[in-house]
Amino acid sequence: MTRPPALDGGGLPASGEAPAVRRGWWESGPRWPGAAEIRADLPVALRLAGALALTGVPAGLLWWWLAPRAQYDVVENGAVAVGHPSPELLAADDAVYTLVLAGLGVLAGGGAWLLRRRRGVAVLVALAVGMTLAAVVAWQLGELLGPGPTQADLADVGSRVTTSLTLGSLPALAVAPFLAVLVYVVAALLAPSEDLDRPEEAPLPRPDAAGLGAPPPASAVRPLVDVPPAERPGG
Numbered sequence: 750m751t752r753p754p755a756l757d758g759g760g761l762p763a764s765g766e767a768p769a770v771r772r773g774w775w776e777s778g779p780r781w782p783g784a785a786e787i788r789a790d791l792p793v794a795l796r797l798a799g800a801l802a803l804t805g806v807p808a809g810l811l812w813w814w815l816a817p818r819a820q821y822d823v824v825e826n827g828a829v830a831v832g833h834p835s836p837e838l839l840a841a842d843d844a845v846y847t848l849v850l851a852g853l854g855v856l857a858g859g860g861a862w863l864l865r866r867r868r869g870v871a872v873l874v875a876l877a878v879g880m881t882l883a884a885v886v887a888w889q890l891g892e893l894l895g896p897g898p899t900q901a902d903l904a905d906v907g908s909r910v911t912t913s914l915t916l917g918s919l920p921a922l923a924v925a926p927f928l929a930v931l932v933y934v935v936a937a938l939l940a941p942s943e944d945l946d947r948p949e950e951a952p953l954p955r956p957d958a959a960g961l962g963a964p965p966p967a968s969a970v971r972p973l974v975d976v977p978p979a980e981r982p983g984g
Contacts, residue, residue, distance in 0.1 A: 790867045794875035797864070801857055801879025805886025808853050812891040812914070816845045819912045843918045846891070850884055854925035857883075858932025873933055880926035888916050 822831060861876045862868070895914025 786869055787871045790869055790871035793864070793867045794871040797861065797872060798875040798879035798882070801876070802882035802886060804853060804857070805883035806890060808849050808883060809887035809890030809894070812846050812849050812887060813894045815849070816842045816891070816895070816914050818842075818895065818914060821910050821912075823906055823908050823910060825906055840917070842914060843916060843921055846888070846916055847921045847924050850887060850921065850925040851928055853883065853887075854880055854928035855932055857925070858929040859936075861929070862933055862936045868937070873930065876929050876933055877926045880929045881922070884922040884925045888922065892916065 819831070857876060857880055861872055864872060891914050895911075897913030897915075898910035
């Protein structure tokens, strides 16, 4: 069994050499240079995600306005369709929602790319998160504005009811974030420079540039004269 090295009074080995400190795996290697960039872009990315989530409101209104729905007249024996509604009505609702969110995703991806000063990973993640939230908001708002008839409505003979607005295919929620990220990534691949044509931050002025930290010229330094003790004040 190996004995531990003898320590002196200060806690160091008797040989005088400091013990080797073992570094953890998280401290090994250079740090990722993009971490500082992400921290700088994080406030803008959060605001972008929130703004994109709010775009789900007009998207939901547009879906509710454009999606086709059928009307029925309530009679004693049930309901009679008004006109000739298409048997693919539910699929048409999903198609209109997909087209509306696809256009919103393309516009969002192009608009996010115009944030030239903040191009990078943080904005890309905010784009995906914001468009996912926008898709959910548009879905819930459209179904809220287009509810189906209740049991009381179906029991009211002589009234006219309208079918509900329902999203039957939930994978359509991924259309907007997918296209937004796709447009952003394609624009990044076509960028002429590796830094995504992102302007460099203006360097901070050095103290000596404003004359704050620059040493005074030699001509301005007055030499120190040794005054004899007899001539000093109080001497």
